Amino acid sequence: MRWEQKVQFASLSDVGFRRRNNQDSHTAVLSPDAETFQTRGHLFIVADGMGGHAVGELASQIAVETIPHVYFKNRTDDIPAALHAAILDANTAVHEKGSQNLDFNRMGTTAVALVLGPKGAVVGHVGDSRLYRIRREQIDQLTFDHSLEWELIRHGRMKPNDQSLPEIKHVITRSIGPEAEVEPEVEGPIPVWANDTFLLCSDGLTGLVKDAEIGAIAKHLPPVEACRLLVNLANQRGGSDNITVIIAQVGPLPEGAAPQPDEVPAEDSESDPFAWLWMGGLWASVLTFGLGVVYSMLQEVERSRGIVLSTLSLIAFTLILVFWRRHARSRIADTPTPSVSTVLSKAYRTASAKLTVDLLAALAKSESHMKQSAITEQWSLDTTAQNTASAAATNALDKKQWTVALNEFSKSIDLLMIAWQRHRKLVAARDAEAKEKEANEKAAKNGK
Template identity: 55%
Template sequence: MAAFEPVRYAALTDVGVKRSHNQDACAAQPAVDVAGFAAQGHVFVVADGMGGHAVGEKASAKAARDIPFLYAKHARDGGALPALRRAFQEANSGIHEIGQQNPEFRGLGTTSTALVLRPEGAWIGHVGDSRAYRIRGGRAEQLTFDHSWVWEIAKRQGVDPDELGDFKKNVIIRSLGPDREVEVDIEGPYPVEPGDTFLLCSDGLTGVVTPQEVGAVVSALPPDEAVRFLVHLANLRGGPDNITVLIVQVPGGGGGGGRSARPSLPARLWSAWSRRVHWSFTVLGGGVGLALLSLALQLGAVPGAAVLFVLAALLIVVGLVGLAVHMQKEEPPGTGDIAADLAPRELHVYRSHDCDVTPDVLEKFTQLESQLLDGMRAHNTPADYDAHAQLAKLVGSPGAKGEAVLPAFRARCRSILFLAEAFHKSRHKQELFRPSWTPPPYPQ
């Protein structure tokens, strides 16, 4: 994302079913012009508070408010990495100070995950177990490491966190506020491609909705519909926690809520090679290779050796010129906080999930809609069922295959969303708050 482009984004936070107060918060601060994008970039934050409703709400709201402001202030003086780290550290100090000064706020803390889109790529700042995903080419990639006991133990044992079951699943080992100092994970810059979609969320979503489902929905629907659908889906599965979803979509890649085409293997290999090796070295290598081939043809008296030699000479000259320009642009040793920030860094994808929209995924959501519809009718939930029937017709005949699967899935999601919103309105009007209710396990 080298040039300024307005991004498409949407955010939604919801109290859930079991909680009486919403301790989540989120913020969006997109750049409005070229100068703002060059200086700060687009900034998005999600926070999940802890320590009792009044305490958690205060901590998450402060993190969502302060981190974008502090980052923007420090970004004027340096690169994204130090600015993002200082923003989290200063937000932590402010939250910690409130906890120290007020005994009733003891335990004040919050997770926080920030996404910054800048000319050099995407940066992630992260503390806690809220998550950031990148959805690209049919894959949902988790770009953050959960700072929880289960993830830390899984890391030490070299196993997948899911293999440990519910072992200390909800125990957070790092957050903003409890301690005077905090270690902040800064990831990036990740290369950004047209059509990339980033999702930030609290664990109220990931606790009940799988990454495969998240990626499929985000691939099929535009951001404003996707955030509503995912929040409703989490609530339909019990809504055991507050739910926050923030989706950011980079322009390009076909638009319309569909996913961009998966790059071919040669394209992916070339992209990976180009990120690690400057193009001048590639051109020089090609020139040397052609020169050797020309020599072999000359020794074998094979026609065409002269043409290859001229081409090899041209490639070598171009490569040398490119290398000279590249060397001149390099910063002298020791000048380099900003240069180091812009240099290629290791890309951490902590987990990667296939999220292609397949006939099996479509069938799973078809069953979900059938169960929801039956339940609403059994309980006489008010809804415009005729309008829903018209939406359901847009799905088409059962058993869609090939290119028809994605449009059918998109239509199915919209018909489910119609029912879920009607159910949500009725639930708030008719159902009593039951904090001891435990929802049935959701299907995997």
């Protein structure tokens, strides 16, 4: 990656619909100049605090403050080593804070950190906050969840598609703070291509939004709009946890610059290097069969030779075709092909990032349900703007302009979510006022 490749990024953190406090923290530190970029690159961090109330919030805040401070002060030229050391220092800081007060005992946080530097991407993480890369039409999870569920899958005691029990799904096997020592997982540098998109998030997003949906939205919307739609979808589907997202899109190579070896997209891994041999064999057998037919049309002696030649060439054609199909099937079985539903490959997940009609239909359904609730519950909604966006989305769908439709659905859903959030606060205030009034009446009655 080059300093001249500008990184467009956005972030958003939301408390969700079920929690009172936002225990997530995040930060992004871009290198101010080319010299700093060459030694440290750009740093992005998401942390998900644990421990309840202000404890988890404090733990995640300490992590996102300590990691950048230590990382940028480190003098080593080894970026992975510097990131590893920074995460260790964050663990020490959180652990020491937890040891000072019984209320903070065993406070902890997850953390995922991404460095985009001159040699590529370096990722360090502890816990189940994730880093994804969206490249071309595919989304890849570049971190392994430090959770009981993933450890059971890794050791063959669970299958990736098995339904997890709640007591297993949310058990973290590694986190920053509870113990005096922790082992961060640091990987890279990983080659970065022009137009790669990286997404860091807490499990408040991934628990409710599928990888394929994350990939398609992050790929086809600008970072700001993508962050808003992803958070809105998580909330619309329950908002059971805090939700934090950072999206960073790598810009194109500088004009006229020759790409470095790790910046050149590899050839399609699905192409078969032996395909020309198979095709050559098939064509040879077809030509031989044709020659046999010609021989069979000649004199008696040549006719028998022609029949033999045609028969042998037909057998050869059949054998080549059978072995070719077998070879193709074995290649498909050995290749983790992205699909709309997530698959597990080498303990990391891969899915399609294609913008599908199914995803747009799901967004249309979500929009319709929210609009009906807005009418029934009388939300304070900017109806004109929402109707305009909704009509534009429907029109784009009819014209098969999928990206335009996604953008318009994003606007419509955002307007509906703003109205919903406003309505929820209003209802909460009314409920609180009613409870206070009831309590005052009880107190007055008891006083008599």
